[in-house]
Amino acid sequence: MEILEEIAAEIEKGDPASVPALTEKALSQDISAQDILNKGLVAGMDTISERFKKGEIFIPEVLIAAKAMKAGMEIIKPLLAESKVEAKGKVVIGTVKGDLHDIGKNIVAMLLEGSGYEVIDLGNDVPKEKFLEQVEKERANVLGMSALLTTTMTYMREVIESLEKAGLKQKVKVIIGGAPLTYSFAEQIKADGYAPDAASAVDLVKDLLNQ
Amino acid sequence: MENKYRLNIPRLNVLARDQLEQIHLSTLEVLRRTGVAVKEPKAVEILKKGGCYVKAERVRFPSNLVERALRNTPPRIGMCDRSGQPAMFLEENNVYFGTGSDTPNVVDPYTGKRRTSVLKDIENVSRVVDFLDEISFVMCSGIASDVNPKISDVYHFEAMVNHTEKPIVFTAWNLENLKTIISLAEAVAGGEEKLKNSPFVALYTEPISPLTLAEESTQKLMFMAEKSLPVVFTPAVITGATGPVTLAGGLIQGNAEILAGYVLANLINEGAPFIYGGGVTSMDMATSTLCYASAEFMLATSALTDLARYYRLPMFSFAGCSDSNTYDQQASLEGALWTLLSSLNGGNLVHDVGYINNGLTTSFEQLVVSNDVIGLVRRICSGIEVNEETMTLDLIDEIGPGGEYLTSDHTLRHFKENWYPELISRVPYDRWEKEDKKDLGTKARDRAKYILENHTPQPLEKKLKAELRKIAESRDR
Numbered sequence: 304m305e306i307l308e309e310i311a312a313e314i315e316k317g318d319p320a321s322v323p324a325l326t327e328k329a330l331s332q333d334i335s336a337q338d339i340l341n342k343g344l345v346a347g348m349d350t351i352s353e354r355f356k357k358g359e360i361f362i363p364e365v366l367i368a369a370k371a372m373k374a375g376m377e378i379i380k381p382l383l384a385e386s387k388v389e390a391k392g393k394v395v396i397g398t399v400k401g402d403l404h405d406i407g408k409n410i411v412a413m414l415l416e417g418s419g420y421e422v423i424d425l426g427n428d429v430p431k432e433k434f435l436e437q438v439e440k441e442r443a444n445v446l447g448m449s450a451l452l453t454t455t456m457t458y459m460r461e462v463i464e465s466l467e468k469a470g471l472k473q474k475v476k477v478i479i480g481g482a483p484l485t486y487s488f489a490e491q492i493k494a495d496g497y498a499p500d501a502a503s504a505v506d507l508v509k510d511l512l513n514q
Numbered sequence: 515m516e517n518k519y520r521l522n523i524p525r526l527n528v529l530a531r532d533q534l535e536q537i538h539l540s541t542l543e544v545l546r547r548t549g550v551a552v553k554e555p556k557a558v559e560i561l562k563k564g565g566c567y568v569k570a571e572r573v574r575f576p577s578n579l580v581e582r583a584l585r586n587t588p589p590r591i592g593m594c595d596r597s598g599q600p601a602m603f604l605e606e607n608n609v610y611f612g613t614g615s616d617t618p619n620v621v622d623p624y625t626g627k628r629r630t631s632v633l634k635d636i637e638n639v640s641r642v643v644d645f646l647d648e649i650s651f652v653m654c655s656g657i658a659s660d661v662n663p664k665i666s667d668v669y670h671f672e673a674m675v676n677h678t679e680k681p682i683v684f685t686a687w688n689l690e691n692l693k694t695i696i697s698l699a700e701a702v703a704g705g706e707e708k709l710k711n712s713p714f715v716a717l718y719t720e721p722i723s724p725l726t727l728a729e730e731s732t733q734k735l736m737f738m739a740e741k742s743l744p745v746v747f748t749p750a751v752i753t754g755a756t757g758p759v760t761l762a763g764g765l766i767q768g769n770a771e772i773l774a775g776y777v778l779a780n781l782i783n784e785g786a787p788f789i790y791g792g793g794v795t796s797m798d799m800a801t802s803t804l805c806y807a808s809a810e811f812m813l814a815t816s817a818l819t820d821l822a823r824y825y826r827l828p829m830f831s832f833a834g835c836s837d838s839n840t841y842d843q844q845a846s847l848e849g850a851l852w853t854l855l856s857s858l859n860g861g862n863l864v865h866d867v868g869y870i871n872n873g874l875t876t877s878f879e880q881l882v883v884s885n886d887v888i889g890l891v892r893r894i895c896s897g898i899e900v901n902e903e904t905m906t907l908d909l910i911d912e913i914g915p916g917g918e919y920l921t922s923d924h925t926l927r928h929f930k931e932n933w934y935p936e937l938i939s940r941v942p943y944d945r946w947e948k949e950d951k952k953d954l955g956t957k958a959r960d961r962a963k964y965i966l967e968n969h970t971p972q973p974l975e976k977k978l979k980a981e982l983r984k985i986a987e988s989r990d991r
Contacts, residue, residue, distance in 0.1 A: 317926070363929050366921045409918050486944065499944040 306332060307343040310375065314347025317367035322375040336382035340419065344375050348417050355502060362410065362501070369417025376416070390421040392512045395437045396447035397425030399458045404451035407481060410501040411447060418505050420445075431462045438466070438475050445508055450481045460492040476511040480504055519650075521607040522897035525823070526858040528816040534824050537762065537817075541769040542577040549574035550725045550774040554732035557778055564781040573774070580773055583780040589826045591744055591787045593651070596679040596702060596974075598712040602650055604744075604789065604828035607860040609895070611833060611853075611888050612651035613639060614866035615685050615718060619875040620656050621841060623962045628840075628875055631656025635876070636670050639868070640677035642881060642962060644971040648888035651681040653718070653865055655876040665989050671695045672986050675702055676979065677971050683716045683746065683865065689733040692717065694989050696741065698982050702974070709743065716744035716789065716863075718830075721771040723749050723756035732778070739779040739786040746830045746863065747775040748792025752804055753814075755797045761814050764794045769821060776827075789863060790822045791830030806835045806872050807848035812855050819859040831861025834884035835869035841879035841955055845870050849880055850887045857891045879958035882965070886935045893933035904928075937961060 306329045313321045322344075329339050351368045354360045383390070396412050398405040405427040412424045423441055425433055438446050446466075450456040459479055466472040478496040479489055489497035496511055498504035529537065552558050552573045567574040590605035602610045620631045623638075639655040654670040661669045667687045674682050675698065682699075686692035696709075703709035717738050719731045727735075738745035749771040751757035753764040772790055779786040794814035796805050805811055815832055822829035833853040838844035849867070856864045866873070867888075868881035898904075909924050919925050937957050939946065946952075952960075973979070 361929065363920055363925045367926055370921055406918055406920070410920060413921070499942040 307334065307339065307346070310339065310343035311347035311350065314344060314368050314371045314375075315350050317364055317371055319367070319371040319374045322371045323378055326375040326378045330379075330382075336379040336386060337388050339375070339379055340383065340388070344372050344379075345419050348372050348419070352418070352502065352505070365417070365502075366410065366413050369413045372417045372419075373413075376419075391419045392444040392508065393421045393423070393441055394445040394447055394508065395423045395425065395434065395441055395443040396449075397429035397434060398427035398449045398451075399455050399462065400428055400430045401458060402450045402452055402455040403427045405449065407451070407501065408447070408449040411449070411480065411498075411504045414501050414505050415508060418509075420508065431458075431465045434462050435465055435469055435471065438471055439469075443475055444512055445476045445478060447478050447480070447504070447508075449479070451483070453483050456481060456483055456488070459494070463492055463494060476508075478504065478507055478511070518892055518896065519602075519608045519610060521609060521857065521860045521895045523858075523895060525607060525860045526816065526855075527820050528813060528859075529820040534820060537765055537769065537821065538824065540766045541773060542575075542580055544725075544766055544770040545575035545580060545774065546577055547574070548725065548770075550721075550727055550770065552727045552732065552774075552778075553729040554727065554736070557727065557732045557736060560736075560781050561778060564777070566777075575774065575777060580777055583777045584773075584825055586780055586785045587826045588785050588787055588828075591789065591828050592713075593681045593716065593744060594712040594714045595681060596675065596714050598703065598708065598714070600712075601681050601714070602863070604862040606823060606826070608862055609857050609860060609864060609892075610650035610862065611864045611867050611884070612649060612680075612683060613643060613653045613655050613881065614835065614869045614873065614876070615653040615655065615683070616657050617655060617869065617871075617874055617876045618657055618659075619871070621870075621875060621877045621879070623878045623959055623966065626959065628871075630659045631876065632660040633658035633669055633673055636673040637677045638966055639876065639878075639881070640674045641969055641971055642878060642965050643680055644678035645965045645969040646882065646885040648885045648892065649680070649867065649881075651683055651863070651865075652678050653683045654685070655868060662990050665691055665694070665986070667691050668694050668698070668986050668989055671698055672982055675699070675982070676974055679972055681714050681716070683718050683863065685718050686734060688730050689737060691989070692734050692737055694985065696737075696743070698985055701978065701981055701985065706741075710741065713743050713787075716746055716787075718746045718748065720792070721747065721749045721775055723751045723771060724767060725771060725774075727771075727774060727778070732775075735775055735779060736782055739782040739788075742783055742786060744787040744789060745779070746789040746791065747772055747779075748789075748830050749794075750792065750804075751794045753794060753796045753810065754799065757794065759796075761794070761810060761817070765814060765817055765821070768792060768794045768818070788827065789830050790825065790827035791818055791861070791863070793832070794818065803837070803872050805837055806832075806866070806869060807837050807852060812852060815861070816855060816859045819856075819861050822862075823860070828862040829860075831856045831859070831864040832866050833857075833861075833864045834867030834880060834887070835873065836880065837870075837872050839871045839875075841870060841877045841883075841958070845877065845880050846883055846887075846954065849884050850891075853884060853887045853891050854894070857888075857895050878962035879955055882961045883937060883954060883958045886937045889933055890935065890938070 836845040836848040
């Protein structure tokens with residue numbers, strides 16, 4: 304099992320180049336994809352997010368670790384599908400129509416991927432039709448929306464109303480984020496959750512899916 | 515020595531070249547025409563022998579004599595820490611910060627109330643200074659009210675040298691006490707020669723405005739010059755009260771007072787380590803208080819720094835001080851403006867960090883917050899590196915429109931070069947709300963208490979400590 308510790312250590316170091324080879328090596332030692340996922344890749348990311356919360360490391364270091372985690376994930380993904388191991392959850396995410404400011408959404412997407420969620424990133428300037436279509440098609444557990452502008456954040460209400468009309472609102476947890484947003488705005492528009500920063504967005508998704 | 519003390523952006527001038535010349539030449543005119551009252555007969559004698567015109571205690575300085583003395587200015591004064599290691603190079607564009615001296619009051623960090631200073635406060639300030647990264651030297655901050663007032667200066671020094679390794683700028687009540695303090699310093703350094711070669715102390719003394727070299731301060735200045743030890747000679751011109759109300763006149767008078775002291779020191783010992791600078795401050799005509807953070811004081815200090823550069827003398831400057839009666843928004847904004855301005859000007863020995871209440875009270879909050887502000891200002895003063903690695907043309911091309919830089923190796927390589935504060939908050943609103951909504955003042959007091967409870971400075975050797983005690987006590991009669 305040393306190889307799994309090695310994978311976790313490489314993720315903590317943030318070396319995307321070495322993780323795929325180590326993952327292959329672990330598979331060749333007949334270690335299951337699920338063990339590689341939980342005891343190697345996810346274990347490494349858990350340490351990273353603990354250290355980030357303590358203020359020992361910073362966002363770029365978390366993201367590079369997430370990149371390393373993703374590189375390993377690409378290799379075991381087909382095997383996980385074969386053995387019917389489900390991903391921790393599927394998140395459709397995007398920056399709403401009229402808004403091109405998506406750096407915050409990108410960070411959240413990377414951190415979610417790094418934590419083992421499957422993320423379908425719709426990019427920026429996303430209209431409600433696209434959100435609806437993807438939530439339905441992907442059977443997403445979570446829909447994440449971001450906005451930076453006070454003029455575009457109101458669009459989130461429209462998306463949620465469309466979800467209600469289409470009968471999808473009960474099937475998906477809607478979370479929102481962005482600089483001008485607040486908990487009370489999330490409540491007003493009937494979102495299921497709000498996260499003030501990227502790291503707490505990951506905790507939020509975890510909590511919502513555990514409910 | 516670390517490069518972080520250096521001003522790496524163009525220095526801010528407030529006087530143009532011809533204004534500097536005008537102020538310099540006018541100063542020579544004041545020294546020649548009006549002259550200075552010198553209350554110490556030995557000093558009068560030395561100045562007379564040196565070529566000054568003397569009539570009783572009034573000494574007038576021929577301009578060429580002043581000019582000749584100014585050719586001997588020491589361009590760098592090196593100061594060491596307590597162990598004799600180089601700690602500060604006082605020279606063009608190197609900026610070091612320290613506390614102030616002799617406030618009658620302190621805000622107790624535990625009760626938050628203002629009270630009379632005691633010796634323990636001076637020990638505590640020294641310990642906090644010892645801990646704080648951005649504070650390079652200590653001044654005693656308070657006046658201890660719980661010891662023999664005739665030699666409280668000696669106790670101040672003993673408290674400082676026992677509780678920090680950083681260089682000490684001290685005050686002395688008179689020549690006798692100064693001699694005692696220097697004997698303490700020599701004991702710590704390991705002898706007279708060692709202290710002279712690696713000085714970890716500088717004396718702060720003052721002429722009295724207008725245009726007077728008082729007996730005791732002149733004796734102290736002469737003693738330090740004879741010993742070839744660093745001395746700060748800094749007037750307190752209060753414009754409109756002890757000097758002309760207009761800044762140019764205030765500067766000329768203050769400059770004349772400093773240069774009179776400089777010429778005397780230089781006649782005693784050519785190239786004596788003399789530190790220029792001081793206060794040309796204003797009086798608030800509504801309250802008759804001396805302003806510690808008026809726009810005019812800041813502007814005049816910048817002008818004096820220009821003059822210090824012109825003479826190639828180290829500049830004794832101001833920062834982190836305030837007129838506010840308590841540690842509040844005013845205290846932090848005035849302290850921060852001072853810190854930025856003194857740094858942009860390139861003042862060298864920058865003191866009074868932690869002063870509030872027009873210099874009558876020491877505030878630990880002001881001191882620890884200033885440590886953060888100094889860090890921030892140092893980052894500004896470190897300037898912008900412009901080269902292939904930092905211009906990143908290839909990276910910009912690689913990422914292109916719409917991409918992101920967060921996960922590039924270049925970001926990972928360099929993001930830690932950004933400066934991060936200790937106390938200044940950047941947390942999002944909701945997290946701040948969860949973390950008890952602490953404001954800066956509360957965090958500052960917590961920080962001061964944390965330092966006082968957790969930091970133990972390197973102690974002096976037991977034997978040495980006892981020796982210092984004996985010397986101090988022998989004067990306590």
